[in-house]
Amino acid sequence: MTxxxxxxxxxxxxxxxxxxxxxxxxxxxxxxAVQNIDEEELAKIVNHMISAMRQAPIPLDFIEAxxxxxxxxxxxxxxxxxxxxxxxxxxxxxxxxxxxxxxRLAKQKIKGEE
Numbered sequence: 224m225t226x227x228x229x230x231x232x233x234x235x236x237x238x239x240x241x242x243x244x245x246x247x248x249x250x251x252x253x254x255x256a257v258q259n260i261d262e263e264e265l266a267k268i269v270n271h272m273i274s275a276m277r278q279a280p281i282p283l284d285f286i287e288a289x290x291x292x293x294x295x296x297x298x299x300x301x302x303x304x305x306x307x308x309x310x311x312x313x314x315x316x317x318x319x320x321x322x323x324x325x326x327r328l329a330k331q332k333i334k335g336e337e
Contacts, residue, residue, distance in 0.1 A: 228262045232269045243279025252282035
């Protein structure tokens with residue numbers, strides 16, 4: 224995710240909760256929690272927070288939302304019967320710790336990078 228997209232989503236929250244106090248420390252904590260998720264996923268999280276919360280979300284709300292999102296994604300993989308044979312061990316051997324890392328690896332392979 225880019226800082227630009229993060230800033231847009233943070234602006235949406237600030238517009239929805241004008242009394243929310245987001246100093247640099249809180250913004251950094253939120254960034255650390257969400258920097259490794261897809262832009263679409265952050266947009267979903269922010270939209271859900273705006274529609275469901277009466278007060279401005281705090282960094283812990285973002286951390287819990289990211290954990291919940293990852294848990295949901297893992298459950299979807301398990302319901303499908305897990306990863307295809309050998310895929311998980313292959314991805315781990317390439318240093319992929321998340322689905323985002325796997326996508327990045329696939330894009331590099333398509334471009335011919337190693």
